[in-house]
Amino acid sequence: MILKGIPASPGIAVGKAFLFDTRRFMVPEKKIRKDSLPKEIVRFEEALIKTRTEILEIQKKITKEMGSHHAEIFNAHLLVLEDRMLIEEVIGGLKKEHKCVEYIFARVLDKYINVFAKMNDEYLKERISDIDDVGKRVLKNLLGAEEKTLSGLKEKVIVVAYDLSPSDTATMHRKNVMGFITDIGGRTSHTAIMAKSLEIPAVVGLEKATMKIKSGDTLIVDGTAGVIIVNPDNSELKKYQERQNQFIKLEKTLVNLKDEPAVTMDGHTVELSANIELPEEISSVIAHGAQGIGLYRTEFLYMNRRGLPNEEEQFEAYKGVVDKFSGEPVVVRTLDLGGDKFLSQLEVPHEMNPFLGWRAIRFCLAKPEIFKVQLRAILRASAFGNIKIMFPMISGVGELKQAIGVLNEAKKELRVKNIKFNEDLEVGAMIEIPSAALTCDLLAKEVDFFSIGTNDLIQYSLAVDRVNEKIAYLYRPTHPAVLRLIKNIIDSGHKEKIWVGMCGEMAGEPGFGLILLGMGLDEFSMSSAAVPGMKFTIRNVNFKDVKELAEKVLTLSTSEEIDKFVNKRLDELMPSLKKIKKVPA
Amino acid sequence: MLIEKKLVIKNEQGLHARPAALFVQVANKYESDVLVRKGKEEVNGKSIMGLLTLAAGKDSKVYLKVNGPDAKEAAEELEKIISGERSE
Structure with missing residues (x-):
C-alpha cells in the first residue's frame, strides 16, 4: 500500500x-456529593499546579536543547492553563452540577475547541492544538493516568x-x-x-x-x-534499504569533504549552496558543507499568522540568517506565493489555473506596498552580510525592469532616511518560465545573475502539472527541450559575464549534476543533505570529460536515451556512487 | 472607579496572538476588573480564551470597561495596546 x-x-x-x-482520555460522568465539592476543587487546583510544573520543565528542556525560539509555544500553553475564564467556568460548573471535575473540565474544553474550530481564521484554528495539548495534560493529571509519551521508546x-x-x-x-x-x-x-x-x-x-x-x-x-x-514487498524494501545504507555509508565518508571546495580533478571550481525556508535549517547547511544559501524562500515568514510581517520583523529574520555566515552569499528570493502556496491573510481569489495565475512577482508588482516592505527589509539586512536579491517568475524584460524599479524606489527611501545598505547588492532573476529562458540574452543585460528554477521550468515547458500523478511519467528533467533551454540560459548569462546558478531539485542529483557541470553551470543550490553527494561527484570527475558528456547529451533525442547514457557514464566515472540512483529511471 | 471607553482596534494583528497575550498580561497586573465587549459578546479581559473567542480583528469596534481602584492606569495602558501604539 x-x-x-x-x-x-x-x-x-x-x-x-x-x-x-x-486520542482523548475516556472521561467518566460521575455524580459527587455536595460536601465533597471543596475536595473536588482542591483536586482541580492540584492538577493545574502539577501541569504548570510539567510545562515549565518541558520548556526548560527545549530551551536547552533546541533554543528559546522553539520553547516559545509553551508560553501560550501557560496562558491557557492559567486562564481565569476557563478556571471560573469549571468551578462554576462544579458548583451547579455536582459532577466530577474531569467531566466538567473536558466539557468546558470541548466548548472552546468548538468555538475556535468554527472561526474563519487560520491562526485561531491553529490555537486548538495548544488548548488540546494543555487540556490533555490536565486531564491526565486529574485521572492520575500514565503519561502517553514517546520518551519510553x-x-x-x-x-x-x-x-x-x-x-x-x-x-x-x-x-x-x-x-x-x-x-x-x-x-x-x-x-x-x-x-x-x-x-x-x-x-x-x-x-x-x-x-x-x-x-x-x-x-x-x-x-x-x-x-x-x-x-x-521484498524488492521495494531492498531497493530503499540499499539506497538508505549507501547513503549513510557515503555520508560518513563525505563528512571529511565538509571543508573542501567543489572542484573537479582538473581544477574547475563551482559553488555548492543550499536551499532553505527556515532559519533553523542553517546548522544543517553548515554541517553539510554548503557554501552559503542559493535560495532562501521567504514565504514561511508570511505563513501561520495573522497579518503581514512588518519591516522590522523581516529585517531581523534576514539579518539573523546572514549573521550565521561569514561572507558566504545568501540569495533571498522575494515573496513567491500563489500556485500551490497561498496566504490566508491576503485575499487571493480562487483561480482555475493557479500556476499560470496571479502569483509571485505578478502579485508583488500589483501590491507594491507589500512588496516594498520586504525589499527594504532585505536591503537593510544587506548591510550586515553578503545578501543577494532574486525575483521569482520573471517572464520578460518589461516585468524585470518594473521589479528593479520598485527596488530602486526602496533604495531611495532608505537613502533619504540615511539607513545603510549594500549599494552594490547583486540582483538576479529566477529563470523558470520558457519565455524568460528564450529571451535570457536580453534579461542578462539587466541583472547580475540568473538562477534556474527547474521545477517550474520543466512543468511549464513540458505542460506537465507536477502534482498530477497520472502524467507524472511525462515530467522529465532530461527532456531535450528542457536541456536546450538550460544550455541557452547558461550560455546567454556567460556571454554577458554574469554567473548562472540553479536552485531546483535537479541541481542536487549527481546524474543531472554531471550534465549541468558540463554545460558550465556556476552554482548549484540544493537541499543541504544533497550537498555532500554532489561535492563528491564533482571532485571525482574531470571537467573535460563532463563537457564532452554534456555535448553528447544534447545530440540525443529522448529523455530515456539521455538517462541511460548519463547513468552509464556516471558508473564509469565513479563506481563508488553506483548504488545510489542517479537519474530516476 | 469605573472607566468605559469605546475604541477601534488599530493594532495590525487585531486582538490576536501576541497582542492578545500582551493584553491579558497587562490586565492581570491590575486589581481592577477588565471587561471587553464586541457586539453582544462580553468577555473577561484577563482571559486569553475569552479575548480570542471575540475574534476582534483590525478596525473592529470594542468597548473596554475597567472597574476598580487602579482603573485609570489600567485603562490607559490597555488602550495603548488596542491602538497599536504598544506591541511589546
Whole structure:
C-alpha cells in the first residue's frame, strides 16, 4: 500500500511503525456529593499546579536543547492553563452540577475547541492544538493516568500519529525515532519544523495514516517525495534499504569533504549552496558543507499568522540568517506565493489555473506596498552580510525592469532616511518560465545573475502539472527541450559575464549534476543533505570529460536515451556512487 | 472607579496572538476588573480564551470597561495596546 502526503522533512527511513495514540482520555460522568465539592476543587487546583510544573520543565528542556525560539509555544500553553475564564467556568460548573471535575473540565474544553474550530481564521484554528495539548495534560493529571509519551521508546521506530503536539516532540526519545508521519499538518506545521531541525524524515497531511497503519507494520518513509510504503514487498524494501545504507555509508565518508571546495580533478571550481525556508535549517547547511544559501524562500515568514510581517520583523529574520555566515552569499528570493502556496491573510481569489495565475512577482508588482516592505527589509539586512536579491517568475524584460524599479524606489527611501545598505547588492532573476529562458540574452543585460528554477521550468515547458500523478511519467528533467533551454540560459548569462546558478531539485542529483557541470553551470543550490553527494561527484570527475558528456547529451533525442547514457557514464566515472540512483529511471 | 471607553482596534494583528497575550498580561497586573465587549459578546479581559473567542480583528469596534481602584492606569495602558501604539 502506498500513501501520499506532504513532504515535510527530507530523507528515507525504513522501520517498524509505532502507532502513537493521542486520542482523548475516556472521561467518566460521575455524580459527587455536595460536601465533597471543596475536595473536588482542591483536586482541580492540584492538577493545574502539577501541569504548570510539567510545562515549565518541558520548556526548560527545549530551551536547552533546541533554543528559546522553539520553547516559545509553551508560553501560550501557560496562558491557557492559567486562564481565569476557563478556571471560573469549571468551578462554576462544579458548583451547579455536582459532577466530577474531569467531566466538567473536558466539557468546558470541548466548548472552546468548538468555538475556535468554527472561526474563519487560520491562526485561531491553529490555537486548538495548544488548548488540546494543555487540556490533555490536565486531564491526565486529574485521572492520575500514565503519561502517553514517546520518551519510553525501547527500539527504533517510525512514529505514526494523528498529530504530534509540541509536548510530544519535546519529550520523545530522539535516538529511537527514525521518522514521523501524521494525518494532519502542512509543510510549515509544528511537526514539520521540528522534524526538519532534528533532521528526521517526515511526511505530514496523510489524512488517514493512523487508520491504515498498525503498530508493527513495516514502513518506508520517503520524506523527500512525501511517500509512505506500507508493508513493502521484498524488492521495494531492498531497493530503499540499499539506497538508505549507501547513503549513510557515503555520508560518513563525505563528512571529511565538509571543508573542501567543489572542484573537479582538473581544477574547475563551482559553488555548492543550499536551499532553505527556515532559519533553523542553517546548522544543517553548515554541517553539510554548503557554501552559503542559493535560495532562501521567504514565504514561511508570511505563513501561520495573522497579518503581514512588518519591516522590522523581516529585517531581523534576514539579518539573523546572514549573521550565521561569514561572507558566504545568501540569495533571498522575494515573496513567491500563489500556485500551490497561498496566504490566508491576503485575499487571493480562487483561480482555475493557479500556476499560470496571479502569483509571485505578478502579485508583488500589483501590491507594491507589500512588496516594498520586504525589499527594504532585505536591503537593510544587506548591510550586515553578503545578501543577494532574486525575483521569482520573471517572464520578460518589461516585468524585470518594473521589479528593479520598485527596488530602486526602496533604495531611495532608505537613502533619504540615511539607513545603510549594500549599494552594490547583486540582483538576479529566477529563470523558470520558457519565455524568460528564450529571451535570457536580453534579461542578462539587466541583472547580475540568473538562477534556474527547474521545477517550474520543466512543468511549464513540458505542460506537465507536477502534482498530477497520472502524467507524472511525462515530467522529465532530461527532456531535450528542457536541456536546450538550460544550455541557452547558461550560455546567454556567460556571454554577458554574469554567473548562472540553479536552485531546483535537479541541481542536487549527481546524474543531472554531471550534465549541468558540463554545460558550465556556476552554482548549484540544493537541499543541504544533497550537498555532500554532489561535492563528491564533482571532485571525482574531470571537467573535460563532463563537457564532452554534456555535448553528447544534447545530440540525443529522448529523455530515456539521455538517462541511460548519463547513468552509464556516471558508473564509469565513479563506481563508488553506483548504488545510489542517479537519474530516476 | 469605573472607566468605559469605546475604541477601534488599530493594532495590525487585531486582538490576536501576541497582542492578545500582551493584553491579558497587562490586565492581570491590575486589581481592577477588565471587561471587553464586541457586539453582544462580553468577555473577561484577563482571559486569553475569552479575548480570542471575540475574534476582534483590525478596525473592529470594542468597548473596554475597567472597574476598580487602579482603573485609570489600567485603562490607559490597555488602550495603548488596542491602538497599536504598544506591541511589546
